[in-house]
Amino acid sequence: LSSNRLPLNNPTSVAPVALITGITGQDGSYLTELLLDKGYIVHGIVRRSSTTARNRLDKLFYDGDVHEKRLFLHYADLDDSTTIRRILISSRPDELYHLAGQSHVGASFEIPETTCRFTAMGTLKLLEIIRDLDKQPKLLHISSSEIFGRPDTSPQNESTPMRPVTPYGVAKTFATQMVTLYRNSFDLFACNAICYNHESPRRGESFVTRKITRAAAAISQGKQDSLSLGSLDGRRDWGFAPDYVEAMWRMLQQPDADDFVLATGKDHSVRDFLDAAFQTVGLDWEKYVQQDARYMRRSEGAQLVGDPSKAAANLDWTATTQLPELAKIMVQADLDALK
Ligand code: GDP
Numbered sequence: 001l002s003s004n005r006l007p008l009n010n011p012t013s014v015a016p017v018a019l020i021t022g023i024t025g026q027d028g029s030y031l032t033e034l035l036l037d038k039g040y041i042v043h044g045i046v047r048r049s050s051t052t053a054r055n056r057l058d059k060l061f062y063d064g065d066v067h068e069k070r071l072f073l074h075y076a077d078l079d080d081s082t083t084i085r086r087i088l089i090s091s092r093p094d095e096l097y098h099l100a101g102q103s104h105v106g107a108s109f110e111i112p113e114t115t116c117r118f119t120a121m122g123t124l125k126l127l128e129i130i131r132d133l134d135k136q137p138k139l140l141h142i143s144s145s146e147i148f149g150r151p152d153t154s155p156q157n158e159s160t161p162m163r164p165v166t167p168y169g170v171a172k173t174f175a176t177q178m179v180t181l182y183r184n185s186f187d188l189f190a191c192n193a194i195c196y197n198h199e200s201p202r203r204g205e206s207f208v209t210r211k212i213t214r215a216a217a218a219i220s221q222g223k224q225d226s227l228s229l230g231s232l233d234g235r236r237d238w239g240f241a242p243d244y245v246e247a248m249w250r251m252l253q254q255p256d257a258d259d260f261v262l263a264t265g266k267d268h269s270v271r272d273f274l275d276a277a278f279q280t281v282g283l284d285w286e287k288y289v290q291q292d293a294r295y296m297r298r299s300e301g302a303q304l305v306g307d308p309s310k311a312a313a314n315l316d317w318t319a320t321t322q323l324p325e326l327a328k329i330m331v332q333a334d335l336d337a338l339k
Helices: 027-037 055-061 081-091 112-131 166-187 208-220 242-250 270-280 309-316 323-338
Strands: 017-019 041-046 071-075 093-098 138-144 189-196 227-229 261-262 289-290
Touching: 017 027, 017 081, 017 323, 027 041, 041 081, 055 071, 055 270, 071 081, 081 112, 093 112, 112 138, 112 166, 138 166, 166 189, 189 242, 208 227, 208 242, 208 261, 208 270, 242 261, 242 309, 261 309, 270 323
Parallel strands: 017 041, 017 093, 041 071, 093 138, 138 189, 189 261, 227 289
Antiparallel strands: none
């Protein structure tokens, strides 16, 4: 990892330039692959920590044709405004994908201040930096279905009132409304991708889908005997992350900045996901799963199902991977990792 070293040969050719915050995360890594495939030069901002949480990018990082030629990583925390400004000034991105933030809803009850510092204030700081730039990139902010909390209507669309019920949801609501405010008041090309849950083999291990698929794989190989979960009744609209980063890119190719709900439009319970995952390995989950109060939430969103019809109409996008296939892809990847 180069520390804020910028390419001296940043080509002035026609290759579009993207900057990604949260590049080491699930979405950041898929988006990087998508943009490199499309011929972009990609800059990514990486949080400095004592461990290198960069494994999702490792394949690209060790690819001599890509790393430091078309992919550049820079260290900064989201609250290092000066450093982030410097990276923006030197990399001169056409598109900025703001994906970084503390993204675990359950953890946001334990660390609400950190959640707000990065997710809420981090976004405002970024908007303030962009506002002052001569060359202003188009901005995509990844928002979340958690902004709706417990909505009156289901499915939700771009005009459903925001009524968050978790610290993460409150922080995302602040960030989402600031993005809209800067679009309207300062004429920035700034968009919110209101994403429902999207999963993949790269999903963090503490999210319920990945926790389940890793356990299904390990139990089937005799490497684990049980799985502790919280509420099995929680319902979510679960899609496949690579589908979602495609929509994010399409949003920035539109003539005007706008907000879009990105979702499958179908909701399932944690039980449904357990059924699909354990079916892949031919086991009955009820024999292995126990409920544990540690994983119960103080409060959580309910009836969160997205209406993706605006994205279908304007972006020509639909989430094509549905839950049974998603669970299968994830279990298979976890089985491969065990071998
Ligand atoms: P998010 O909360 O929607 O961002 O996604 P999660 O994957 O963390 O949680 C999805 C649903 O699974 C919620 O309704 C959780 O309450 C429920 N859930 C049940 N057991 C667990 C668990 O052990 N871990 C997590 N993370 N969620 C769980």
